[in-house]
Structures are given as structure tokens and as C-alpha cells.
Amino acid sequence: SIPLQHGAHRSGNRTDADMARWRSLRFGQFVHWGLYAIAGGEWNGKIYNGAAEWIRSWKEMPTAVYDQLYKQFNPVNYHPEQWAQQAKDMGAGYMIITTKHHDGFCLWPSKYTRYTVAASPYKKDIIGPMVEAYNKKGIDVYLYFSIIDWNHPDWRTSLKTPADSAAYKRFKVFVKNQLTELLVKYPTVKGFWFDGTWDDSWKNDGAFSDELEQYLQKLHPGLIIGSRLRADERGARHFDSNNHLMGDYEQGWERKLPEQPADVHGNDWEGVMTIPENQWGYHAHWLGHIKSSNELIEMLVKSTSLGGNFVLNFGPKADGTFRSEEVQRMQEIGNWMKVNGSAVYGASEAGLGKPDWGYYTRRGDSVFMVVFNVPVSGNLRVKLPAKTTLAEASASGQPVTPELIGKNEYFIPVGNAPRHAPFVILLQTSRAA
Numbered sequence: 039s040i041p042l043q044h045g046a047h048r049s050g051n052r053t054d055a056d057m058a059r060w061r062s063l064r065f066g067q068f069v070h071w072g073l074y075a076i077a078g079g080e081w082n083g084k085i086y087n088g089a090a091e092w093i094r095s096w097k098e099m100p101t102a103v104y105d106q107l108y109k110q111f112n113p114v115n116y117h118p119e120q121w122a123q124q125a126k127d128m129g130a131g132y133m134i135i136t137t138k139h140h141d142g143f144c145l146w147p148s149k150y151t152r153y154t155v156a157a158s159p160y161k162k163d164i165i166g167p168m169v170e171a172y173n174k175k176g177i178d179v180y181l182y183f184s185i186i187d188w189n190h191p192d193w194r195t196s197l198k199t200p201a202d203s204a205a206y207k208r209f210k211v212f213v214k215n216q217l218t219e220l221l222v223k224y225p226t227v228k229g230f231w232f233d234g235t236w237d238d239s240w241k242n243d244g245a246f247s248d249e250l251e252q253y254l255q256k257l258h259p260g261l262i263i264g265s266r267l268r269a270d271e272r273g274a275r276h277f278d279s280n281n282h283l284m285g286d287y288e289q290g291w292e293r294k295l296p297e298q299p300a301d302v303h304g305n306d307w308e309g310v311m312t313i314p315e316n317q318w319g320y321h322a323h324w325l326g327h328i329k330s331s332n333e334l335i336e337m338l339v340k341s342t343s344l345g346g347n348f349v350l351n352f353g354p355k356a357d358g359t360f361r362s363e364e365v366q367r368m369q370e371i372g373n374w375m376k377v378n379g380s381a382v383y384g385a386s387e388a389g390l391g392k393p394d395w396g397y398y399t400r401r402g403d404s405v406f407m408v409v410f411n412v413p414v415s416g417n418l419r420v421k422l423p424a425k426t427t428l429a430e431a432s433a434s435g436q437p438v439t440p441e442l443i444g445k446n447e448y449f450i451p452v453g454n455a456p457r458h459a460p461f462v463i464l465l466q467t468s469r470a471a
């Protein structure tokens with residue numbers, strides 16, 4: 039293997055309590071909120087076909103105009119306790135909030151730049167009340183932080199001249215100051231969700247990203263930071279040049295999910311997902327396919343069945359309210375989680391393969407069959423490993439009688455209840471030593 043100073047410093051998953059909690063929560067809420075919500079994916083009567091939070095980079099949007107939008111930021115309908123309650127009702131165990139996206143606008147009153155909520159008509163801190171409201175509902179908070187900062191004069195995508203290097207050196211001090219400020223102001227947060235780390239300026243400075251991660255861990259022991267923050271000294275990201283995962287979990291699953299265990303190599307991982315095709319910030323016109331609650335529930339269960347977390351994104355409007363399609367999905371998913379959440383919370387891969395009818399998840403000796411595709415036979419085939427015996431099966435607390443059809447192989451009848459949503463059959467098993 040290649041000798042590395044700034045590659046992975048640990049092989050295998052973290053085994054501490056903070057990481058075990060992150061792993062047990064399984065389901066998170068992502069919130070992308072900022073000045074881009076004011077534009078809402080359109081400008082001057084034209085619709086931006088890109089992701090709404092990238093509208094500043096659209097040729098039809100003059101950057102000078104975008105950079106004045108903060109003078110309109112005044113979310114009069116922002117009620118963080120309502121945000122937290124609806125997230126609780128959805129069944130989210132943690133939430134990730136954009137403190138600063140690529141545009142550089144800070145939702146907290148940072149003392150390291152004027153480009154913050156303090157300069158807006160709203161004036162007040164957005165992040166503090168949000169962290170407090172979510173924590174009060176028992177929901178952990180993670181802070182999204184973009185390294186890319188289109189507003190900061192010292193940000194560079196690449197370093198071409200000595201002046202670039204001097205500027206970027208100042209920028210790295212600014213980044214470290216802001217991250218320190220966030221941890222000091224909001225000490226109950228559980229981790230950072232870094233983004234915007236793909237430019238050469240950052241990729242070619244693996245030493246800084248490594249030292250920064252170690253500095254943050256020292257400042258806030260137990261902090262959870264995904265693989266997107268760091269590069270090794272050869273510019274490798276997520277996995278170092280020896281193919282070892284850097285950071286505490288694989289953070290590359292954005293709008294896509296692994297298909298099989300081999301795709302995640304036994305690492306902790308997290309998938310983040312949009313309801314429309316590709317919109318994180320508020321866009322007034324959702325184009326393309328809009329995922330239904332059942333599709334999103336299937337992604338959540340699929341993630342659990344592959345030992346990962348699933349985070350669903352929401353883009354509140356500029357005034358602080360959520361669009362109806364998002365409220366509807368939070369309620370529908372929440373209704374399902376209230377009945378079936380035990381198949382997700384604290385559960386992980388079952389090691390029983392991928393059945394046609396849906397997904398297996400497991401917690402201890404409880405095996406959950408989460409059914410999405412009822413076979414025309416009405417029988418769900420279950421094959422258990424030799425040393426696993428099936429003690430009993432139940433659906434919604436009612437016993438189900440398995441039919442033994444072969445060695446450790448059963449048909450589980452689905453019964454004739456109407457099926458308009460995924461349902462769970464619980465198998466109580468015992469495994470011989």
C-alpha cells in the first residue's frame with residue numbers, strides 16, 4: 039500500500055456511543071434554506087432548469103442582483119418549533135440544516151463576515167432557535183457547511199498565482215474560524231455535513247482537511263463527519279489512495295442509493311435524497327418526477343436493509359413555510375413510521391439477501407420482512423440460514439402461520455387484507471451458537 043500521512047486514520051466503523059446513536063436513528067431530515075428560496079428557481083420571468091440553490095451560477099441571474107437578495111430575507115412565517123414538530127411527526131431522528139451554502143450567506147450571525155442574517159431585515163439568528171427547537175423534540179442536529187463560498191473574496195476554485203495562494207491561505211483561516219464559531223455557539227450539534235469540497239484548491243490540500251478534521255474532533259469530541267470533507271495528499275476523496283474510507287461514514291450517496299452490500303463494503307454510509315428529481319433549495323416549479331411517499335419509504339427501508347441511513351430533503355419557501363407536497367409527504371411517511379418504524383429504527387442488514395417481495399431488516403433476533411411487492415401466489419418465500427430457527431411470525435401483532443416448504447424454507451401467507459402501502463411481517467428467530 040501507499041504510505042500516506044493524510045489518508046484514513048482508522049479502518050472499520052467507529053464503535054463509540056455517538057456513532058452507535060447516529061446508526062440507530064436511520065432516518066434524517068435535510069433542510070436547504072437560504073437566499074435562493076427568494077428566487078425560487080426563477081428570475082425575470084424565466085425558469086431555471088438547474089438546482090434552485092445554484093441559481094446564482096445561472097447566466098440569466100446577474101450575480102450582483104443575487105448578492106442583494108439578502109436585503110429581502112425576512113421569513114415572517116419561520117416557526118422552528120413547528121418545523122421540529124413536523125419532523126418529529128415524520129419520524130426523523132436527526133436533521134441537517136444548511137448553515138451556509140455555496141453562495142456564502144450565513145444563517146447565523148457570524149462575526150467573520152457581514153454576509154449573514156444579521157444584515158437582513160430579519161436580523162435574528164436562524165440556526166440557534168432551530169437547534170433548540172429540534173433538540174427539544176429529541177431530534178439531533180447536524181450542520182451542513184459548504185467549503186465553496188462564492189461570496190468570500192479569498193475563495194478560489196484553483197490556485198494559479200502566488201496571490202491566489204495568499205488569498206486561499208486567508209480563506210482557510212476564515213473556514214476554521216467559522217467552524218469553531220458554530221461549535222461554540224451551538225454545542226449540542228452532533229456533527230458537520232460538509233459539501234463543496236471538489237475544487238482543486240481544496241482537493242490539493244489534503245493536509246489541511248486532515249488537520250481541520252482532527253482539530254474539530256479535539257474541540258468537540260465525538261463529532262461525526264462524513265467522507266466528503268477530506269482529501270488525502272494525492273487528491274483522493276472519500277476513499278484514500280489505498281481505498282480506505284476517510285471520515286466516519288461514506289457520504290457520497292447523493293440522489294442515489296447502493297444496490298447491494300458489496301457497494302458499501304461494510305462501511306457506515308448515508309444516502310441523501312430529493313423529492314423532485316434534483317432540487318434541494320425551494321424551486322417554485324418542480325420539473326420531472328416527484329417521488330411518492332411509498333417510493334420514499336422504500337428508499338428508507340432499502341437503506342436500512344443495506345446498513346445505512348436515509349436523509350430526505352426539504353426546501354422551505356423564503357417566508358419559512360413548507361410547500362404542500364412536502365407537508366403531505368412528511369405526514370404520510372410519518373403515519374407509516376408510527377406503525378412500522380420498528381423495522382427501521384435500530385435495525386440494519388439482515389444478511390438474508392434481497393427477496394423479490396421487498397426487503398429484510400434485522401435487529402437482534404427480530405427479522406423484519408418489509409413487503410412492497412405481493413406475489414400473485416399470496417405467499418412470501420423465506421429461506422433462513424441453517425443455524426437460524428423460526429420461532430414465530432406475526433403481522434401487526436396478529437400471528438401468521440408459516441408453511442414449511444423445504445429445509446429452513448417457508449411460505450408466509452400475506453392474507454387478504456387490502457394492500458395500498460408497504461407492510462411488515464415480524465419473524466422472531468433464534469440463532470444456534
Ligand SMILES: C#C[C@@H]1N[C@@H](C)[C@@H](O)[C@H]1O
Nearest residue numbers: 089091092233292310318
Ligand atoms: C451539487 C451539490 C450540492 N450537494 C447537495 C447536498 C446540495 O447542497 C447541492 O446543491
